[in-house]
Amino acid sequence: MATADDQAQQWFGADGQVSQLRGAIFRYSCLGATLLALTLVFVFLLYVANDAFQPATASTGWLLTVAATVVLPAVVLAAYFYFRDTRAGEVAYISFGLPIASTLLAGGALIVFNEIVTPHGWFALVAAIGAAYVVIELYVRKRRAVASALEQFAVRVGVPILAIVGIPGFGVDRTISTPLLGQELFHLSVSVPTLVPSLRGLILSLPVLPMDSVALLLSFTLPLAGVAAIRIRRVRETDRDALVAAGAVVAAAGLGLVAAPFVGVSAMTWVVVSTVLVVPIGLYVESVFRNGEGIAGLAFPVVVGTGALLAFVVVETLGFTGPDLWLDWNFLTESHSRTPRDAGIYPALVGSIMILIVVAIMAFPVGLGAAIYLEEYAPNQGLAGKLVELIEINIANLAGVPSVVYGVLGLALFVRGIGLRPGIVIVGGLTIGLLILPIVIVSAQEAIRAVPDSLRQASYGMGATRWQTVRNVVLPRAAPGIFTGTILAFGRAIGETAPLLMIGIAAVVRVSPNSFFGLTGAMPRQIFTWSRLIATDFRYGVLAAGVVTLLVVMLMMNGTAIVLRNKYQRQD
Amino acid sequence: MTDNQSGRLVDTVSRRKFLASSGAMGAVAVAGCSETDSDDTGNGGSEDLSGEVRITGSSTVFPVSDAMAERFMDEYPHVNVTTDSTGSGGGFENHFCPGDSDINGASRPVKDEELSQCDENGVTPIEMQVAGDALTMAVSPENDWVDCMSYDEMAQIWGENGAEMWSDVNSDWPDEPFDLYGPDTTSGTYDWFSENVNGGGHTDQHEGTEDDNIILEALQQNPYAMGYFGFAYYAENEDRVKAVEVKENEGDDCVAPSLDAASEGDYPMARPLFIYPSEEALEREEVRTFVEFYIENTSADWIGSDVGYVPANDDLVQENLDKI
Numbered sequence: 001m002a003t004a005d006d007q008a009q010q011w012f013g014a015d016g017q018v019s020q021l022r023g024a025i026f027r028y029s030c031l032g033a034t035l036l037a038l039t040l041v042f043v044f045l046l047y048v049a050n051d052a053f054q055p056a057t058a059s060t061g062w063l064l065t066v067a068a069t070v071v072l073p074a075v076v077l078a079a080y081f082y083f084r085d086t087r088a089g090e091v092a093y094i095s096f097g098l099p100i101a102s103t104l105l106a107g108g109a110l111i112v113f114n115e116i117v118t119p120h121g122w123f124a125l126v127a128a129i130g131a132a133y134v135v136i137e138l139y140v141r142k143r144r145a146v147a148s149a150l151e152q153f154a155v156r157v158g159v160p161i162l163a164i165v166g167i168p169g170f171g172v173d174r175t176i177s178t179p180l181l182g183q184e185l186f187h188l189s190v191s192v193p194t195l196v197p198s199l200r201g202l203i204l205s206l207p208v209l210p211m212d213s214v215a216l217l218l219s220f221t222l223p224l225a226g227v228a229a230i231r232i233r234r235v236r237e238t239d240r241d242a243l244v245a246a247g248a249v250v251a252a253a254g255l256g257l258v259a260a261p262f263v264g265v266s267a268m269t270w271v272v273v274s275t276v277l278v279v280p281i282g283l284y285v286e287s288v289f290r291n292g293e294g295i296a297g298l299a300f301p302v303v304v305g306t307g308a309l310l311a312f313v314v315v316e317t318l319g320f321t322g323p324d325l326w327l328d329w330n331f332l333t334e335s336h337s338r339t340p341r342d343a344g345i346y347p348a349l350v351g352s353i354m355i356l357i358v359v360a361i362m363a364f365p366v367g368l369g370a371a372i373y374l375e376e377y378a379p380n381q382g383l384a385g386k387l388v389e390l391i392e393i394n395i396a397n398l399a400g401v402p403s404v405v406y407g408v409l410g411l412a413l414f415v416r417g418i419g420l421r422p423g424i425v426i427v428g429g430l431t432i433g434l435l436i437l438p439i440v441i442v443s444a445q446e447a448i449r450a451v452p453d454s455l456r457q458a459s460y461g462m463g464a465t466r467w468q469t470v471r472n473v474v475l476p477r478a479a480p481g482i483f484t485g486t487i488l489a490f491g492r493a494i495g496e497t498a499p500l501l502m503i504g505i506a507a508v509v510r511v512s513p514n515s516f517f518g519l520t521g522a523m524p525r526q527i528f529t530w531s532r533l534i535a536t537d538f539r540y541g542v543l544a545a546g547v548v549t550l551l552v553v554m555l556m557m558n559g560t561a562i563v564l565r566n567k568y569q570r571q572d
Numbered sequence: 573m574t575d576n577q578s579g580r581l582v583d584t585v586s587r588r589k590f591l592a593s594s595g596a597m598g599a600v601a602v603a604g605c606s607e608t609d610s611d612d613t614g615n616g617g618s619e620d621l622s623g624e625v626r627i628t629g630s631s632t633v634f635p636v637s638d639a640m641a642e643r644f645m646d647e648y649p650h651v652n653v654t655t656d657s658t659g660s661g662g663g664f665e666n667h668f669c670p671g672d673s674d675i676n677g678a679s680r681p682v683k684d685e686e687l688s689q690c691d692e693n694g695v696t697p698i699e700m701q702v703a704g705d706a707l708t709m710a711v712s713p714e715n716d717w718v719d720c721m722s723y724d725e726m727a728q729i730w731g732e733n734g735a736e737m738w739s740d741v742n743s744d745w746p747d748e749p750f751d752l753y754g755p756d757t758t759s760g761t762y763d764w765f766s767e768n769v770n771g772g773g774h775t776d777q778h779e780g781t782e783d784d785n786i787i788l789e790a791l792q793q794n795p796y797a798m799g800y801f802g803f804a805y806y807a808e809n810e811d812r813v814k815a816v817e818v819k820e821n822e823g824d825d826c827v828a829p830s831l832d833a834a835s836e837g838d839y840p841m842a843r844p845l846f847i848y849p850s851e852e853a854l855e856r857e858e859v860r861t862f863v864e865f866y867i868e869n870t871s872a873d874w875i876g877s878d879v880g881y882v883p884a885n886d887d888l889v890q891e892n893l894d895k896i
Contacts, residue, residue, distance in 0.1 A: 337642060338635075338638060338639055338642055338878070415672075421672065422667070422672050423626070423654070423656075423672075504628075504656070504666075504667060504672065506626065506628075506654035506655060506656040507634070507655060507656045507657050508638055508641070508654065508655045508656070509652070509654045510641070510642070510645055510652070510653070510654075511645075511652040518624075518652075519624055519626070519652060519654050521654075531783075531785075532631075532657075532782075532783045532784075532785060534635070534784075534785075534804060534805055534808045534809075534880075535808060536808075539785065
C-alpha cells in the first residue's frame with residue numbers, strides 16, 4: 001500500500017504513480033454483488049415472514065406491550081454486552097439460541113416417537129442393542145487373545161443382527177421372465193417362516209411391557225443421562241458430579257410421570273421434551289460456570305423469557321389482540337383443510353422427515369463408499385485411470401441434471417421397474433436419494449482430496465496398510481467436510497418438489513404415513529398445492545406459513561452441519 | 573509402548589463396534605417400522621374401517637373430491653383418502669389405468685383409447701356424473717368491447733389456426749393481438765372446449781397451464797388477454813376479471829355464467845363432471861364406502877355454496893348408487 005504514493009521508493013516503475021481506479025471499481029462491484037444477493041434474499045424472507053405472522057394485524061397496545069417488555073430489555077442488554085462484555089455476549093447468544101434449537105429438536109423427537117417408532121419399539125430396540133453390547137463385551141474379555149480375526153468379526157456382526165433382526169423368514173412370489181422379450185420362464189414361489197426370532201421381537205411380544213412414558217424414561221432418558229454423565233466426568237473428573245448430572249436428568253424427566261397430568265400434557269411428551277431440553281442446556285450452563293467467563297450472558301434468555309411472560313400477562317389482562325398468525329400451533333399440528341384457518345402441515349412435515357430418513361440411509365453410505373473408492377482405491381493410470389476419470393466427470397455432471405429428470409427416473413425404476421406403489425415414503429426417499437447422491441459423492445470426494453498426501457505417506461511409512469490409513473488418517477481428517485457437504489445436500493433434498501410430483505406424491509394427504517411403505521405427503525408438495533388453490537388466503541397466508549416452517553427445518557439442518565463441522569475442526 | 577498400543581486397539585474395537593451396531597440400528601429402524609402394517613383393508617365396522625383411497629384426475633373435480641375426502645375422514649378417521657390433481661387425461665394415463673389410483677376425476681367422458689389402456693391392465697372404470705360446472709370465458713376487467721360471444725366467435729379465436737388479432741373476428745374490436753390462456757392439453761376442460769365449442773380442434777397459440785391462478789393473473793395484466801376456466805375460479809375472483817356472456821347460436825339470448833343458469837340448462841357452456849371409480853377398487857370396503865358417501869353427498873347444498881359447482885339432482889344420485 002505504502003508504495004503506491006511513496007515517491008521516494010520507485011521500485012515499480014519510473015513515473016512513480018499507479019492507478020488505483022481499477023482496483024476500486026473491482027472492490028465496489030464485488031460489494032454491490034454481495035449487497036444485491038443479500039437484499040434479494042432478505043426482502044423475500046421479510047415478505048414471507050410478514051405474510052406468515054402478519055404483525056400489522058396486532059393492536060397497537062399489543063405491539064407496545066411486547067416492545068416494552070421483550071424487545072427493549074433485549075436490545076439494551078445486547079448493546080451492553082456488545083460494548084462492555086463481549087464474552088458474555090457470546091454466552092448470551094448461545095444460551096438464547098440453545099433452548100430454541102432444543103425445543104425444535106424435542107418437537108422432532110416427539111414426532112419420531114408418535115409416528116415413526118413406537119415407544120415400545122424403541123424400548124425393545126435399545127434393550128436389544130444393550131444386550132448385544134454386553135454379550136460382545138463379555139466375549140471380548142474372554143476370548144480376545146485366542147479367537148481368530150474371522151471369529152471375532154463374525155461375533156461382532158452376528159450378535160447385533162441376532163439381537164435386532166433375528167433371522168427373518170422370507171417369501172418370494174414372482175414370475176421370472178426374460179429381461180427384454182418378457183417371455184415367462186417359470187414361476188417362483190417360496191416362503192420360509194421366521195427361523196430365529198430377534199431379541200427385539202421377543203421383547204416386543206412380552207405380555208407385560210412398561211407404559212409408554214416409563215419405556216421412554218428407561219430407553220431414551222437413561223442413555224442420554226449416561227452420555228451427560230460421561231461428559232461431566234470427563235471434564236470435572238469426579239464420579240460424584242457425574243452421578244448428580246445423570247440423576248438430575250432422570251429426575252427432571254421422571255417428574256413428568258407424576259406432574260404431567262397437572263400441566264395438561266401427556267407423560268410421554270414431558271419425558272421426551274424435558275430430556276431433550278435439560279441435557280444440552282444443562283451441559284452448556286455447566287460449562288459456562290466451569291469456565292467462569294461471561295456468566296452474565298446467561299441473564300439474557302432469563303430476561304427475554306421473563307419479559308415474554310410479563311407481556312403475556314399484561315396482554316391477557318388488558319385484552320389486547322395479538323397478530324393474526326398463520327403460523328401457529330394449530331398449523332403445526334393439523335392436517336390440510338379446505339378452510340384456510342384450519343389448514344395445517346403436520347402430515348406433510350412427518351412425511352418429509354420420513355422421506356429424509358430414507359434419503360439419509362440410502363445416500364450417505366453409498367455416496368461415501370463411492371467417494372472413498374474413487375479417491376483412495378481407484379486406479380489413476382493407464383486405460384483404467386481414463387475410465388475412472390470419465391466416471392468422475394459424469395458424476396459431477398449428474399449433480400447438475402434437472403431434478404424432474406430424477407423424478408422420471410424414480411418413476412421408471414422404482415414404480416414401473418421394481419413395482420413399488422407410487423406416492424409412498426420409500427419411493428420418494430429413494431428417488432430423492434438418487435438425486436442427491438452425486439452431490440454427496442462430489443462433496444465427500446472434495447473433502448477426502450483435501451487431506452494432505454503427506455499424511456497418507458507418513459502413515460504408509462509407519463507400516464500401516466491402505467485400509468488402516470483410510471480409516472485412521474484420511475476419514476477422521478475428512479469427516480467435517482463430508483458431514484457439511486452431506487447435510488447441505490439433505491437440505492436440498494427436503495426442499496425438492498419436482499421429483500415428488502413425478503412419482504405421484506399426492507397433492508393432499510391428511511394422514512401421516514404409518515410406515516415406510518405408506519402413502520405420504522411432503523412439505524414442498526403441500527406448499528405447491530396451496531399455491532394453486534382458489535382461495536387467496538391459501539396462496540398468501542397458509543403458503544407463507546408453510547414456507548417459514550420448511551425454512552426453519554432447513555435452518556436446523558444447516559445449523560447441525562455447522563455444529564458438526566466446528567466440533568471436528570476443533571479436534572484437529 | 574505396549575500399553576499405549578493396546579489402548580489404541582481397545583479404542584478401535586469400541587469404535588468399530590459402535591459403527592457396526594449403529595449401522596445395523598439404522599437399517600433395522602427401517603425394517604422395524606415397516607412391520608407396522610399399513611395395508612389393513614379394514615373389515616366392516618364404521619369406526620374401525622381403515623385403508624387407503626387414492627383419487628387422481630381432473631383439477632376441476634379436485635375441489636369436490638377434496639371436500640368429500642375431508643368430510644369423509646371426519647367420519648372415518650382411519651381411512652386415508654389422498655387427493656391429487658393431475659388433469660383428467662394425465663390421471664387416466666399415468667395413474668388410474670396402470671392401477672395405481674382407485675378413483676379418477678374427469679371433466680369429460682373417458683376416451684376410447686383410455687378405456688382400452690385400462691382394459692389391458694384389468695381396470696374397469698365406472699362412469700358417475702357427480703356435479704356440473706359452468707365453464708367461464710373471461711377477459712380483462714379493462715376490456716370494454718366484449719360483453720357477449722357466440723360459439724362461432726369463440727371457435728374463430730380458439731379453434732385450430734385461430735385468429736391472431738381481435739379485429740380479425742369483429743371489425744369493431746381493437747386492432748391488437750390476442751393473448752390467450754387456457755388449460756393444458758392433458759386437461760379435460762381443454763378436451764371439452766375443443767369438442768363442444770370449437771367443433772374439434774384447439775389453437776396451439778395459447779398458454780396452457782394446470783394452474784388457473786396463472787390465467788387469472790394474466791387477465792389482470794393484459795387488457796387484450798382472454799382465458800377460460802371452471803366457474804369456481806370465477807366465483808372466487810368475480811371482482812378481478814370480467815366474465816363474458818355466452819350464446820350458442822347467433823340468434824340466441826346471451827346468458828351470463830351462474831350455477832342457477834347451468835343447472836336449469838340455460839347456460840350453453842355447462843358441462844358435466846365425472847368420477848371414475850374402478851370396479852376392482854370398489855371391491856375394497858373402504859373404497860366402496862367412500863364412493864357411496866361421495867355419491868350421496870353430490871346433491872348436498874354445500875357443493876354449490878362451498879365448492880362452487882352445480883349439485884347433482886336426486887335422480888342422478890340414485891342412478892349412480894345403482895351402479896355400485
